[in-house]
Amino acid sequence: MAELKSRRVILKDYVEGYPTEDHMELLPAADVDEAAAAEEGSVLVKNLCLSCDPYMRPKMARPQEQWYTEAYVPGTTITGFGVAQVVRSSLPGLAAGDLVSGVTGWEDYSVIKPPFAGQLTKIRPEDGLPLSYYTGVLGMPGFTAYVGFHRICAPKAGETVFVSAASGAVGQLVGQFARLMGCYVVGSAGSKEKVDLLINKFGFHDAFNYKEEGGDLAGALKKRFPDGIDVYFENVGGKMLEAVLANMKVHGRIAVCGLISQYNLAAGEKGAEELRARNLVYLISKRIRMQGFVEPDHKHLYPEYRAWVVPHIKDGKVVYVEDVVEGLDAAPGALIGLFHGRNVGKQVVRLANPQ
Amino acid sequence: MAELKSRRVILKDYVEGYPTEDHMELLPAADVDEAAAAEEGSVLVKNLCLSCDPYMRPKMARPQEQWYTEAYVPGTTITGFGVAQVVRSSLPGLAAGDLVSGVTGWEDYSVIKPPFAGQLTKIRPEDGLPLSYYTGVLGMPGFTAYVGFHRICAPKAGETVFVSAASGAVGQLVGQFARLMGCYVVGSAGSKEKVDLLINKFGFHDAFNYKEEGGDLAGALKKRFPDGIDVYFENVGGKMLEAVLANMKVHGRIAVCGLISQYNLAAGEKGAEELRARNLVYLISKRIRMQGFVEPDHKHLYPEYRAWVVPHIKDGKVVYVEDVVEGLDAAPGALIGLFHGRNVGKQVVRLANPQ
Incomplete structure (x- = not known):
């Protein structure tokens, strides 16, 4: 467990116009801050799957009070929705090995602190659906x-x-x-x-x-x-x-x-x-x-949605097409591609399989 | 009663850009078609007061399916909201001398035919409010x-x-x-x-x-x-x-x-x-x-509005400022002025007093 290393993708500078590869950088693997992961209420996860979504583009711009979530900060790791597996947890209800969905970082491993750790949602394996669906049809x-x-x-x-x-x-x-x-x-x-x-x-x-x-x-x-x-x-x-x-x-x-x-x-x-x-x-x-x-704004309706959509997926009445790229190094290009319409279906980046 | 004569303002041509005096023309007095006025369900009125409203501008443009009421037809009389006095009526419930508000023509006398005649609203003199208010605060x-x-x-x-x-x-x-x-x-x-x-x-x-x-x-x-x-x-x-x-x-x-x-x-x-x-x-x-x-779309609420606003007007809690010009020849200029912000308050054209 010791000596976990993680690469990460940072925003290098605010974006104006179309984002390019120059706006992001994949930093080489560095030690994961396992001390931070041990803090009360924090969770250390291994990221399995990252999501590329259009809402991320306004977050890459110089803050303009125009968007509803905070802008990314140049030099720091890009964040977004993802699916991950818990490596270590000091949060009740989450244990090593659990699969979760929620907001994570564009990196191999993320230390998710309060209050964000508490917002992770445990995935129900009994649904038997692909993990990536939790960044798409179920996300x-x-x-x-x-x-x-x-x-x-x-x-x-x-x-x-x-x-x-x-x-x-x-x-x-x-x-x-x-x-x-x-x-x-x-x-x-x-x-x-x-x-x-x-x-x-x-x-x-x-x-x-x-x-x-x-x-x-x-x-x-x-x-x-x-x-x-x-x-x-x-x-x-x-x-x-x-x-x-x-x-x-x-x-x-x-x-x-x-x-x-x-x-x-x-x-x-x-x-x-x-x-x-x-x-x-x-x-x-x-x-x-x-x-x-x-x-x-409507999150109280999520259980209603899930109860409605999962049977439809299982019956084949709702299908979901994903455009999956492999590996963290492909993530910036996949996000950029969204704004040129290069993706066919939901854009996903697969990093690893669960263990 | 015979030989009533009426001037009228016509739209000369479709308007593009700002309307000017050249887009409208005041035609000299001509005989009122009293035979038409005698037809079943028609009403002949003397116009007392005309209203200039911004919604009239899109009606002056070449029809573009863009507006919710029909475009004016070049060569015909401009229509709009007004207050009038009934001269002759073949409509039950309306008699000579009655005051009405509704859609009328930009002319001294108008023959209002079905179904528009039936949409005229009798004014309640007991309210004791200025007639022009029926094109404004009460209209x-x-x-x-x-x-x-x-x-x-x-x-x-x-x-x-x-x-x-x-x-x-x-x-x-x-x-x-x-x-x-x-x-x-x-x-x-x-x-x-x-x-x-x-x-x-x-x-x-x-x-x-x-x-x-x-x-x-x-x-x-x-x-x-x-x-x-x-x-x-x-x-x-x-x-x-x-x-x-x-x-x-x-x-x-x-x-x-x-x-x-x-x-x-x-x-x-x-x-x-x-x-x-x-x-x-x-x-x-x-x-x-x-x-x-x-x-x-909401006309069923009009009685509720009237019952609410009239006491407020009488108590002085709601006031209404009008910009009144005199005479049919001033009507085109008053309408044009709206689009340059020349009016101070509701733009009204007064033609005549009730008899």
């Missing part, structure tokens, strides 16, 4: 899809639903949840491969590649929703939002989950095409409700 | 303020409220309603005179001239709301919305009533500064609900 993205769709969108059977970034960690589930509820659901994505996945794997009724509509996103939507959109699950913002507003039905609802097209704009960058908001006038004429949300 | 703008503030904003006593275009037909009432409810309320307007009115006449706790903040609207708001804004009553859009989003509190609410800064942008005009929507990211991080509305 933040899955619960985000559930809360955002079922609560914020307030959908009804028979309504029309549009999902952008629809093959991503959240979008693929929103589409399946909408279909399970009896809605007509269309998704957009950025490649033929992803569009095929939407239709053939996730059961979207229709899907399109937003890069292949000659810039006429409003027309692309009009074709698929001749009578308009009741519910939009917003993951991207910018031009897509503008086109959706023009195609919403009266009394439509928009759940604002993400605005990934905005995250990588440099400060002061006009990019007017991406940013036009003239169509906000439709909020009035169509009496649209547009509501931002984050899943931690 | 569409007043009811808009009530529904938008009390229902869409869902305010609580002690919350902080910001109102833009705060001396206008709707804004001045939102400020007073917010104060009556025990909220802290700040307004913005475009001149010193209006700012004085907000504080000294309407009882806003604070107010500022948005033209005199050196372009730093976010800073102007931060000064007045150090802990943030719970409720924003949106009348203008553009830069102001951007600044407000940066100053909202978590779980804040925005009622989108109007976006007057957007209405006069020519098609394709970038005006990027007015249109930036980057701050929509705050919708997520602050979990903001932004909801458009129009008052006709």
Whole structure:
């Protein structure tokens, strides 16, 4: 047990525009601070699986009071959701060997201190599901899809639903949840491969590649929703939002989950095409409700979600596609790839198998 | 009674950019079509008072499916809210001499046909209030303020409220309603005179001239709301919305009533500064609900509003400032003035006194 060594990925400097490999650095293995791990209420874990999520991009920017969680600090280890195995625990209820999910570090081993240690969730092996699912369908993205769709969108059977970034960690589930509820659901994505996945794997009724509509996103939507959109699950913002507003039905609802097209704009960058908001006038004429949300506000509903979704996964009614890369050295590139749409499905980094 | 003659104001051509006097024309007096007035269910009225409202601007544009009521047709009479006196009626319940409010034409006399004739509302002389109030505090703008503030904003006593275009037909009432409810309320307007009115006449706790903040609207708001804004009553859009989003509190609410800064942008005009929507990211991080509305959706609440507001007006707890011009020939200029902020208070055109 002694002489554990851990590599770690740090943020080197604040990011403006798109993140690159130069913004992060994988530091060579160094001794794990096992004294800290022995402190009351702390847990030492071996990380098995890390999650790459779009919300991490605003955390890489110079703090602007614009995001709901604290910015990363240059020089320190990047943190995010992950799955880990307990090596040593001074926390009641967690013992060596236990599998947990929660916020961990981008490193081989993490010392998780209070209060974060107490927020780790023990994984139920009886579910028999892949560990990586705890960063996806059973983790933040899955619960985000559930809360955002079922609560914020307030959908009804028979309504029309549009999902952008629809093959991503959240979008693929929103589409399946909408279909399970009896809605007509269309998704957009950025490649033929992803569009095929939407239709053939996730059961979207229709899907399109937003890069292949000659810039006429409003027309692309009009074709698929001749009578308009009741519910939009917003993951991207910018031009897509503008086109959706023009195609919403009266009394439509928009759940604002993400605005990934905005995250990588440099400060002061006009990019007017991406940013036009003239169509906000439709909020009035169509009496649209547009509501931002984050899943931690709704965490009391997580047990309800889990009880609902696990049987659906086991029955095959909900499937989940992951894009898995291997090893900590691949983590920065995987995160960067998210913002260029390189991932197909939920982006995961696998570090190790449980023992 | 015979040989009634009526002048009328027509829209000459669709408007792009700001409307000018050239877009409208006052046609000389011509015979009123009294045969049409005699048809079953029709009402002939003499117009006493016309209303100029921002919602009329989108109706002057080439139809774009963008607005919730039909566009005006070039060559035909402009329509809008007004107060009128019945000259002849073939509608049960309305008799010559009755005073009514509702949608009428910009002309001396209007023949109002079914189904619009049936939507005229008889004025209750026992209220003893100025007739023009039926286009303002007792009409569409007043009811808009009530529904938008009390229902869409869902305010609580002690919350902080910001109102833009705060001396206008709707804004001045939102400020007073917010104060009556025990909220802290700040307004913005475009001149010193209006700012004085907000504080000294309407009882806003604070107010500022948005033209005199050196372009730093976010800073102007931060000064007045150090802990943030719970409720924003949106009348203008553009830069102001951007600044407000940066100053909202978590779980804040925005009622989108109007976006007057957007209405006069020519098609394709970038005006990027007015249109930036980057701050929509705050919708997520602050979990903001932004909801458009129009008052006709809530008309079942009008009796409740009237029963509530009339005693407040009589007690002097709610006051209403109007900007009244005289005569039909002044109507186009009054409407144009709205979009340059020339009006101080609700813009009304007085045509005649009741007989």
